Amino acid sequence: MVWKNILVLTALLNLYGVWGSIQAPSALNLRITKNKTVDIPSTLYGYMWEDINQSGDGGLYAELLQNRAFQGVIPGTQAALFGWQPFQGAWLSVTSDTQGVSSALPNSLEVDIPSFVNGPIGFENTGYWGIKVQSGWTYTASFYAKSSTFSGSITASLTSSTTGQVFSTQTLKGINSKWKQFTFQFTPNTTAPDTENVFRITVNGADAQGASIFFGMFSLFPPTFRGRENGMRIDLAEAFAATRPSVWRFPGGNNLEGGSWDTRWKWNETIGPIENRPGRIGDWSYPNTDGLGLLEYLNWAEDLGAEPILGIWAGISIANYSELSSWPVVPEDELKPYVDDAINEIHFITDPAGSSDLAKLREQYGRKEPYALTFIEVGNEDQFQPDSYAAYRWNAFVSAISAEFPHLEFLATTQPSTALNPAYKRIDFHQYAVPQWFHDAAFMFDDYPRNGTKWFIGEYAVTSTNTSCNLGAISCGRLAFPTLEGAAAEAAFMTGMERNSDVVFASAYAPSLQHLRNFQWSPDIMSFTAGTLIKSASYFVQQMFSANRGTQVLETTPASTNDSFPLFWVASHNNKTNAMFLKVSNVGSDDIVFDLSFDFPVGGFGTAITLANPPLTVNSGVFSVANTPEYPEAIVPVSSAFAIVDPTKFNYTFPAQSVTVLSLSVKI
């Protein structure tokens, strides 16, 4: 009805010739020339990664069982049982009184069966707030068990916790007094209607009365991205891959640092069989299994076609952020073991096959050939401890590592203004801020000295619209989800990065993922639950910019400057495909028409991808400024094609608050 009224109104306005005079903005001229100003580095767009918001455990890492090996918990406490619950009255506790399944995993689940019980009794894991059961998938499950007082069979199943429907079940025999691993598969032939499902283990109560049974290191894996063992959840992995990232910074972020030196991320405790990995208390308030470890990250980066940017621990923990902290920075004369540890990590990653014990260890863990590695990031956000970084930490790591690996390049993490010795050539700069900051910063590199210094915008996002917040104040008026306004502001900034990609060699929106049932940080580029995935407006901007890459920036007249607010743009050419891209962010509230002209021939058709809020939006006219659990597809890109009659010019309307990528076939 509303649309009908608008159509009638439009027809009347056209009839009386007034539409243009009251509605159409005057067109701006934009000339795009074949002058190439900057070679765009292949590393320009990518991701920063750390386990935050259950992004790894419970997220990208496809393991379905939460608290699978009781890592990082205090035995004997109720809290140690998170993720687990009794079924039909079994008594559960986490214990370290019996030998664990490995020296790395001292904790076990003790299941005591009361006397005088009959029927199935046991326990269940509720997954990461649900378990997705999908018909046609083969789930690989395993656990260790031992008992001196029970030798009967054990039943494992995938079961609905609401209806009791059993989707798949297996009976396992052979438990005895020594740890034994049971490995089996579930092949459900029904898809569960929801994710309120459990992984249930039972014994027959009549056979087990009064018994104590110990369990350890459980696992339940669905099919994974590219079928990798111990691999990634398919829908999340595919969503990352669809943005064609070319850098992958890991393992943090704060989660590299640890709450203390000893709880830092330790590469050597994240490799090999999962039974060898003790896990750790992560920096984001939940234990990390480290199932997603160094080799998994490196394989994943390869699967994406992305260059790793490896963060190494550089002598501070997040406790050091507070001036009141009792944790000092590692003093200069105690730093060497940590430098040596980083060197060993790099040997493990890059040594030629068979050339060293660490190369042999890598091969033993499934990877013979070395990984490509160029970028080492020394620490994370060391602007919080700049004095020690400048005085000795940066120097200690860079000098020692480059002596052994002269080809490596190092990223500093202090403020750009902090002088370092040796002088940094690459720097990781972070910014979480309001849209206005990103509008202004679209030009921050235009006049930056071309002195060889390269920037990685290693974390950025619009996190708030509260302009009374200090710039970068992440706790001030946080957005719940990335908004279209924020995404358009990020896109405005990205036009500046791309235009100046002789200075900005890489970038990463952050953080990446948010489990909607347990998160510490919003907004995030994708949100998910056990069974759902929401791609944000910011996600689509990343995809639009990254998947449509030129090899050189093209000159435009006028250039995008502060004067052209609210429009921001960058043009590029891909010399392999002869495609030209024009990326435009309109952060204003009016449609704007560009008269585009070219000093080279443009093909007969163009395509446009546009991210905008439809005029009357979606879902029964409800206006949503973000993709949310309620309206997960309120803001999605729309593709269209258009004919180009004159190969030297055409006009194009960029809608209010939108991001557009035009792709044209050209002859340059």
Ligand code: AHR
């Ligand atoms: O992206 C979330 C956090 O923000 C990162 O861990 C840290 O580097 C930054 O302060």
